Structure formats: C-alpha cells, structure tokens
Amino acid sequence: MAQPALAYLDAASAAPLHPAARTVIESLLGDAWVDPAKLYAPARRERLLLDRSREAVAAIVGARTEEVAFVASGTEACHLGVTGVLAGRRRAGGTFVHSTIEHSAVLHAAQAHEAAGGTTVPVPVDRLGNVDVEAFAKAVGGGGVAAAALISASHEVGTVQDVASAAAACADARVPLIVDAAQSLGHADVPAGWSVLTGSARKWGGPAGVGLLVVRSGVRYEPPRLPAAEPSLMLVAAAAAALIAAHDAAAAEDARLRPLVDRIRATVAATVPDVEIVGDAEKRLPHLVTFSCLYVDGEALLHGLDRAGFAVSSGSSCTSDTLRPSHVLEAMGVLSHGNVRVSLHRETTEADVDRFLAVLPDLVARLREEAGVTGL
Amino acid sequence: MTPDEVLDCLGQRCPLPVIALARALPGLPVGGLLRVLADDPAAASDIPAWCRLRGQEFVGASRTDEGAPAFDVRRTG
Numbered sequence A: 001m002a003q004p005a006l007a008y009l010d011a012a013s014a015a016p017l018h019p020a021a022r023t024v025i026e027s028l029l030g031d032a033w034v035d036p037a038k039l040y041a042p043a044r045r046e047r048l049l050l051d052r053s054r055e056a057v058a059a060i061v062g063a064r065t066e067e068v069a070f071v072a073s074g075t076e077a078c079h080l081g082v083t084g085v086l087a088g089r090r091r092a093g094g095t096f097v098h099s100t101i102e103h104s105a106v107l108h109a110a111q112a113h114e115a116a117g118g119t120t121v122p123v124p125v126d127r128l129g130n131v132d133v134e135a136f137a138k139a140v141g142g143g144g145v146a147a148a149a150l151i152s153a154s155h156e157v158g159t160v161q162d163v164a165s166a167a168a169a170c171a172d173a174r175v176p177l178i179v180d181a182a183q184s185l186g187h188a189d190v191p192a193g194w195s196v197l198t199g200s201a202r203k204w205g206g207p208a209g210v211g212l213l214v215v216r217s218g219v220r221y222e223p224p225r226l227p228a229a230e231p232s233l234m235l236v237a238a239a240a241a242a243l244i245a246a247h248d249a250a251a252a253e254d255a256r257l258r259p260l261v262d263r264i265r266a267t268v269a270a271t272v273p274d275v276e277i278v279g280d281a282e283k284r285l286p287h288l289v290t291f292s293c294l295y296v297d298g299e300a301l302l303h304g305l306d307r308a309g310f311a312v313s314s315g316s317s318c319t320s321d322t323l324r325p326s327h328v329l330e331a332m333g334v335l336s337h338g339n340v341r342v343s344l345h346r347e348t349t350e351a352d353v354d355r356f357l358a359v360l361p362d363l364v365a366r367l368r369e370e371a372g373v374t375g376l
Numbered sequence B: 001m002t003p004d005e006v007l008d009c010l011g012q013r014c015p016l017p018v019i020a021l022a023r024a025l026p027g028l029p030v031g032g033l034l035r036v037l038a039d040d041p042a043a044a045s046d047i048p049a050w051c052r053l054r055g056q057e058f059v060g061a062s063r064t065d066e067g068a069p070a071f072d073v074r075r076t077g
Helices: A019-028 A041-061 A074-088 A104-115 A133-140 A163-173 A233-271 A298-307 A327-332 A350-370 B016-027 B043-054
Strands: A068-071 A095-099 A119-123 A145-149 A177-180 A196-200 A211-215 A275-278 A288-293 A339-343 B005-008 B033-037 B057-063 B069-074
Touching (some): A019 A233, A041 A068, A041 A211, A068 A074, A074 A104, A074 A177, A074 A196, A104 A119, A119 A133, A133 A145, A133 A163, A233 A288, A327 B043, B043 B057, B043 B069
Parallel strands (some): A095 A119, A095 A145, A145 A177, A177 A196
Antiparallel strands (some): A196 A211, A275 A288
16 A cells, blocks of 8 residues: 655644745855855845844834844744843842743753752643743742743643733733743734743744744843854745745634644544543644543554654653653643644645544554553 | 552553553452552653543552652542
8 A cells, every 4th residue: 555645744843844935045045155244245235134034023023123133943042032031130030930831942941040049930830731820920029030931822732821911910020021932923923021032933934943032122131151153144034034924824824724623623532532632722823732542652653643644743751852741741730641742734734634533543442452451 | 548559560651550550440449549659750640630531539649668659549439
C-alpha cells in the first residue's frame, strides 16, 4: 500500500514557510550578504529594509519602530526579555511573578534568576489552563516585584489568557508585564498593556532563526553586556512579510480553522473511549487542540500517527527529551500520558482533519489491545 | 496511614503505573487503601488525574522510608 502523503499538523512548533516570506528570501538572496553596518550604498539599502521591517512589525503589534528588535529565536527573545527586565528593575526588587504554564524559555529564565539569588512566584492555573488572575494580581501587588510574565495563549493547550486583567494589575502595581505572544501573533490579537512582548517568526510562517523582542520605551530594561546577535536581513525581511500576510488573513483563518478544531474536539470525544480533551473549549486559539488517551503510550501513539501520515506533537513524558511530562499538563492537573497536540495552519485542509479523525480511533484501540488494556 | 496493599511500580515508565493501579484497585474492598510506589515523573500528576476520571479518591502523595515516591488511592466504588 502506498504511504499516504504526510499531513503536517504541528504548526504550533513551526508553520510552513509563507509564500510571501519565500519570495522575499529569493529576491534578497543574491544581495543580502552585505554588512548593514557599513557606510556605502548597498549597506544603507539593507538598513532601510531592516527599518521598514521593524516599522511593519511595530504597526501590527501596536508599538513604535524603535521599540522593536529582532533576535535569533523566540526562545532567545524570552530569555532576553525576562533577564533584561529583571536586571533593569533590580532596585525595585528581586521577585519574578509568572504563570505555571509559561513556555519553558521563560521558566528557564526564572530558574536562572533563582539560582542567582532571586525569588520567583509561580501562579497556578485551573483545570482548563486559565491563570488565576486574582492570585496573579495579589502576587504582583506584593511589593518587591521586579517583573511579571503571562503567556498570551498556551502553546500546549491553546487556552487564551486574561492578559488584560493581568496588565491592569501590573499597571496598578507599577510592575512591567512580559507577554510571550508566540502562539498569538499572526493568529489572534494580543491585548494592550504589556511592557515587553516576545514572539517567534516560524510560528507565524516566517523563517526559522528570527525571534521578536518588543520593549516599550520607559521600561527599565538592561540589555546583555555582550549584545545578542541579530538575524540576517534576509530572514528579518521575510519574517516581516510573513507576519503582514498572516495578520491580514487572521480573521479568515480563524473562521476557517476554529470550526475544524471544534470538530476535532467533538469527534475525538465521541469516537475514542477514555480520552481527556484538554483546555478551554471557547477561550482558545483558533488552530490548536490537545487530548490525552488513557492507558496509551504517547510515543507509540505518535509513531502510529506518523506511519499513518500525520505529523503531530505530544506533551507526554516519553516523547520529551527531558523524559518529564509537559509542565503545562501537570499544572492543569490533567492526564499527560497518551497525549497528542494537533495544530492546524494555512495549508491544512478539511480532508486532512477528516482523515485524522477517521484514523485515530482504530489506532488507539489497536494500541490498547496490544497493551492488554482494552476494557480496563 | 497504613495501606491495605502496596503496588511496587518503581522503574516502570508511564503509562504502566497507572495501568497497574487500574488493574489492582478493583481487587480491594470499597474503602480500601492502595499505595502505589512509582518513580515515573508523570505518576505525580497522572495518578490523581486517573482518580478524577474514574471517580476514585486520591488521598495523597508521600515518600517511603527509602525515599521512593508513594501515591495513596482509596477505592470509592
């Protein structure tokens, strides 16, 4: 039997390169090797293009051009954003408040802060992955808080966070709010009120190797002593083009993908016994859903789906290089084994989703039978 | 709290400890307490999640004298 063509359903890790980004890369490939720091005309043209890219991105995120910087990855943007504000605000205090469902890049920066003698206050989420905004507000108002972080929407379960309330609490307490918007940019609006915004180009259809770091003027941000490397102009310009395109199409894509995810949530619940569909059904990103299948080995499930022609991700410990379960699923108190995360993108068709839904129940049943747990 | 039965799942990778729990608990009388020893990192959140999905009571987590993670489950029905 012929191997089915692969349906790539892991946009939350990386989305396919947008044609607008490809066009920019192809057109600049021959010229963008010039060092933009020089005085001569080709260098000045590059700098102009870089400035235009920053302007375009600034307009979309609601910032000023000079507040926008491009770094080497979304992870680096989180590291720099958190570390830079904690350093700049050290006279205000040594406490860093953050949700328990931040991206691991933010959590690693928090751990580094603790290792250096700082304090962190993790704020819990409920079963659906919504941060406890009252606890968040209480924590940021606690005095001695250097910064707070709240992810705009969960990269693992899709639940959209109440950033507006968190931002209001931070404004009252005069604490800068860092918002990792990697999963929202290009898909959904991010509420105003953040002091630092981070993003990752490949999640919006830009190339890998470009992170976004936006720091409002007036925020006490201390850049690293040795400056971070900037990505090449070619990649930055491509990232900007992809964000413009994604932003323009966001409302239409929401209308197209949201019902497909609704269909996945409803159908998986109806056709797979003992499955926990995770995350807020309404207050969610349009394109992402995750579910956990009781008694099923996550790695075996991913391999089975791969053989059936589906590229998906998982929060199960056996599929992680740390061999720990997803901290997000842990924080929510939901089942983590047998976990599959599906995230759709511009090229996903209804037929892809239908085929996934047709394949999944039999695969799970077969894996359960092989493990001897049918009917357990 | 002394358990009625101890299930040693040390060294077992997820989802085996939860499967073992699901197989063993019906063998206890209602009200009986089962202690699962499991060092799999997922056990700490998956055992309480299983209890919630199956309507059983997650009593609590502790460590044995040897330092092994232990999870107590009471059969409710």
